[in-house]
Amino acid sequence: MNKENKIKTSNISNAGKKDWPLWEIFIRSKQGLDHKHAGSLHAADAQMAIENARDVYTRRMEGVSIWVVESKYIHASSPEESASLYDPANDKAYRHPTFYELPEEVKYM
Template structure:
């Protein structure tokens, strides 16, 4: 009699009720190739979400749960966003000159273009 014992980790069991999303592939990630997720937290005092770090998780639900445990240990957040890193597109800092060049000829956007009265403070 041969008995095979298999050790499963969170997210390894392909189950429709496991809490993942519909877009998740049929092949569950193994511990060595979990995707990287970027984590954004909205604080109780803020109106915007701030990037607080990254973590690895098998799906969005696991990423939110891990982000809660890692980045809001002191209950400082009221909302968490996670985004899989492969879906984030960023500009190249080395090409910032070409990217922002069209704004150079729009001097009316700079506050130095306007003369402010002496009564206006802290602007």
């Protein structure tokens, strides 16, 4: 039984090596709005990624435009650096425009 399980696991990891690359999908839901990250999926190339994104993420009329980018091209900030990157913003309240009094005439702020 254990042996069988092992064989199965190794098959899965071998199959994993031949997997299609991962793509990050960005969908714009309405004209004029930004593309927003919708999720990720596997595809053999960009064309297939767009089609898969259409099928996976726009089935309920969520989208008018799709961007795809291979996940390996996304560079992310490291969670370990979050203290140095973001904490300093916390104690500089003067950077926030909350001290201005809005004139009555200004709406929709």
